[in-house]
Amino acid sequence: xxxxxxxxxxxxxxxxxxxxxxxxxxxxxxxxxxxxxxxxxxxxxxxxxxxxxxxxxxxxxxxxxxxxxxxxxxxxxxxxxxxxxxxxxxxxxxxxxxxxxxxxxxxxxxxx
Amino acid sequence: xxxxxxxxxxxxxxxxxxxxxxxxxxxxxxxxxxxxxxxxxxxxxxxxxxxxxxxxxxxxxxxxxxxxxxxxxxxxxxxxxxxxxxxxxxxxxxxxxxxxxxxxxxxxxxxxxxxxxxxxxxxxxxxxxxxxxxxxxxxxxxxxxxxxxxxxxxxxxxxxxxxxxxxxxxxxxxxxxxxxxxxxxxxxxxxxxxxxxxxxxxxxxxxxxxxxxxxxxxxxxxxxxxxxx
Numbered sequence: 001x002x003x004x005x006x007x008x009x010x011x012x013x014x015x016x017x018x019x020x021x022x023x024x025x026x027x028x029x030x031x032x033x034x035x036x037x038x039x040x041x042x043x044x045x046x047x048x049x050x051x052x053x054x055x056x057x058x059x060x061x062x063x064x065x066x067x068x069x070x071x072x073x074x075x076x077x078x079x080x081x082x083x084x085x086x087x088x089x090x091x092x093x094x095x096x097x098x099x100x101x102x103x104x105x106x107x108x109x110x111x112x
Numbered sequence: 113x114x115x116x117x118x119x120x121x122x123x124x125x126x127x128x129x130x131x132x133x134x135x136x137x138x139x140x141x142x143x144x145x146x147x148x149x150x151x152x153x154x155x156x157x158x159x160x161x162x163x164x165x166x167x168x169x170x171x172x173x174x175x176x177x178x179x180x181x182x183x184x185x186x187x188x189x190x191x192x193x194x195x196x197x198x199x200x201x202x203x204x205x206x207x208x209x210x211x212x213x214x215x216x217x218x219x220x221x222x223x224x225x226x227x228x229x230x231x232x233x234x235x236x237x238x239x240x241x242x243x244x245x246x247x248x249x250x251x252x253x254x255x256x257x258x259x260x261x262x263x264x265x266x267x268x269x270x271x272x273x274x275x276x277x278x279x280x281x282x283x284x285x286x287x288x289x290x291x292x293x294x295x296x297x298x299x300x301x302x303x304x305x306x307x308x309x310x311x312x313x314x315x316x317x318x319x320x321x322x323x324x325x326x327x328x329x330x331x332x333x334x335x336x337x338x339x340x341x
Binding site: 002005006009010012013017021023027031036037038083085086094095096098102104105106107108109110111112 | 113114115116117118119120121122123124125126203204205207235236238239240261264265268296297298300301
């Protein structure tokens with residue numbers, strides 16, 4: 001159930017921007033969520049819907065961009081991690097570092 | 113209608129609170145370690161045993177999170193260390209703000225190390241940085257040696273993985289070598305140790321690691337204080 005507290009954090013951020021930018025309603029939120037962030041999209045949508053009900057942002061839509069684990073090897077090769085195995089197909093090393101796929105970012109808001 | 117570009121981390125507020133905790137730890141020379149695992153992997157037993165073995169050598173404090181009850185805090189308090197229980201009332205992880213609120217209950221100047229026992233859960237705690245210097249995940253032998261592959265987020269964000277309850281390994285299909293191999297596929301720079309609190313097997317390596325990290329922190333704080341900073 002960490003989607004609920006993630007939704008709370010998300011809506012707190014929306015309120016922060018509302019105070020800064022002076023908009024009335026947020027109609028859409030674009031997010032980037034990596035597979036490794038272990039966020040269930042449906043649970044997140046449900047939490048956002050429940051938390052915004054009756055408020056100015058009721059009915060806000062979520063656009064979610066999913067990313068997959070990416071690794072960068074010391075040999076310079078970048079590759080998508082398959083089955084979470086960090087094997088570099090170029091040099092055979094398993095010491096590649098994760099370079100993406102754990103994002104939990106808010107990208108932009110559509111506001112009125 | 114207009115678009116506002118943001119590009120912010122969703123948990124940036126938590127990260128800010130975590131950084132405040134981290135600064136507080138550093139100011140007082142306290143080394144903080146965050147223990148995460150599934151329920152029943154042996155976090156509390158590990159803390160009890162660590163407290164007993166390091167008694168008189170390091171001043172420990174423990175912050176323990178659970179959905180309900182003060183049972184764990186009572187168990188740990190019996191070992192003579194200052195302990196506070198955070199009852200999350202259903203929340204499946206600790207967040208940095210709650211941890212920060214509870215830090216006022218500790219005499220940080222006196223502490224060398226603070227152990228945070230997170231809520232038993234291998235999913236959510238991985239996303240919430242609390243300001244700790246090191247994160248340790250525990251996987252017990254009855255849970256299965258493929259657990260690192262099932263919970264990559266926890267393993268990927270950990271500095272150390274402890275395979276616990278090795279005394280039970282003969283009664284399960286668990287392979288310590290396979291579990292280690294699986295974990296290193298997720299995080300190649302992970303330190304992996306295997307131990308049993310009950311038999312004492314492997315405990316020395318853990319205590320050595322713990323003391324080394326807590327001691328380093330203490331020394332740095334003392335030398336900073338000596339310089340009058």
